[in-house]
């Protein structure tokens with residue numbers, strides 16, 4: 001087989017394989033660590049797991065901080081599955097459909113699309129994740145017209161357990177009115193399943209239905225976004241939200257300081273809009289102008305905030321300030337909001353969607369839950385969250401280290417995605433990893449989210465959520481479970497996360 005086994009630089013003191021997620025709160029000691037290079041390697045690995053009756057699990061970039069990537073069996077690092085497989089040939093549908101291997105990082109994927117004058121319609125706030133890793137946990141940006149990243153998926157090549165025998169099988173999985181034209185699809189290609197229930201179960205299933213080898217995405221012609229970030233009071237922004245702010249822009253997200261300064265909560269409103277569809281030549285010329293001429297200030301985000309957010313010293317200064325002077329947190333968060341203000345930032349869509357501040361973000365985690373927009377349910381939850389956070393801060397001096405993040409996502413038909421059936425607001429509550437009282441803070445926050453019936457992000461802190469709750473808040477849970485049992489008959493794709501959440 002052509003793949004590397006037990007990669008040398010990923011061993012621990014005892015010379016055993018080890019894998020850590022990016023934040024460092026999940027450490028895995030698998031029995032074996034593999035880096036497959038193609039579909040045959042992947043199929044051989046799933047066969048090995050079935051024959052040896054060992055659990056097997058794929059990982060992407062390790063940017064989840066839930067225990068979704070955990071395994072004590074065979075670990076499949078998909079880093080080498082990173083090719084652009086090109087335009088999908090077996091379709092008669094109109095549009096741009098590009099197939100990528102599952103382990104490609106979004107940064108590389110964006111570059112590949114850019115070369116073709118194409119772009120992702122939406123993505124999360126950073127581009128370090130792998131494609132399948134991001135999809136499997138329901139990763140989202142902030143977009144009420146498109147939805148989360150799963151909305152771009154048209155076809156999935158899944159290596160899984162053949163339900164009819166003890167061996168691996170590769171399926172191409174699509175919606176009932178799927179992308180592939182059966183008349184042109186070669187008979188020797190992987191078996192095609194065009195079935196809404198199967199597709200809507202597999203897209204977001206956190207690695208429990210098999211290992212994804214490749215994904216076909218529906219993408220768009222390259223476009224530009226113009227973003228503005230304005231500091232205001234939370235009261236003003238809330239009024240704008242109630243008057244229909246979300247319908248006015250391509251993307252809106254909001255950062256709120258839950259701790260008042262002089263009796264007032266501050267917030268940063270960020271919104272972006274398309275600059276219009278222009279020819280490639282015009283876009284290139286505009287890009288050059290932006291880079292080299294007088295509009296250089298508009299082609300960059302606030303350089304102070306970008307510098308501070310990527311500078312290790314800032315991180316340690318933050319950690320020290322928060323733990324040593326907790327009473328100053330309302331002011332510290334207000335200052336962080338102020339440094340992120342921008343008059344205007346214009347750039348290619350994927351550069352605007354990428355929010356930066358990686359160094360800080362990759363040393364923090366949050367509980368992030370989605371709650372319906374209807375009847376302003378998210379505003380009711382937010383009021384309760386402010387009360388809880390202010391109480392814990394005033395009385396016990398432990399608190400969030402960053403503003404609350406609000407992002408807005410269109411409803412989806414994917415069975416286990418938090419925006420299933422209704423438009424939602426995702427509410428994120430970031431804490432720096434070494435901040436005092438994190439565990440108990442996230443416990444209280446998760447309890448509050450669940451009291452309001454909000455649904456957890458699968459890749460974020462959700463350790464207090466259990467199957468009974470998931471079953472209650474997802475109307476198609478039992479339909480999802482049917483597919484889970486079909487593709488995972490002997491439990492080789494199960495792990496402690498799936499046992500806690502869905503089994």
Ligand SMILES: Cc1cc2nc3c(=O)[nH]c(=O)nc-3n(C[C@H](O)[C@H](O)[C@H](O)COP(=O)(O)OP(=O)(O)OC[C@H]3O[C@@H](n4cnc5c(N)ncnc54)[C@H](O)[C@@H]3O)c2cc1C
Nearest residue numbers: 060061062063064068124125129130133139140207212459
């Ligand atoms: C700094 C930072 C910023 C973030 N920003 C956002 C954001 O803006 N929006 C958002 O929604 N989330 C965000 N997240 C969360 C993150 O995007 C998700 O949790 C995502 O899953 C990470 O992708 P990954 O490639 O690192 O996946 P991993 O963490 O490696 O894996 C996630 C899950 O996918 C499964 N998996 C991976 N590859 C495959 C495969 N080939 N086949 C089958 N299963 C597979 C794994 O088993 C695991 O269950 C952020 C996280 C960090 C650390």
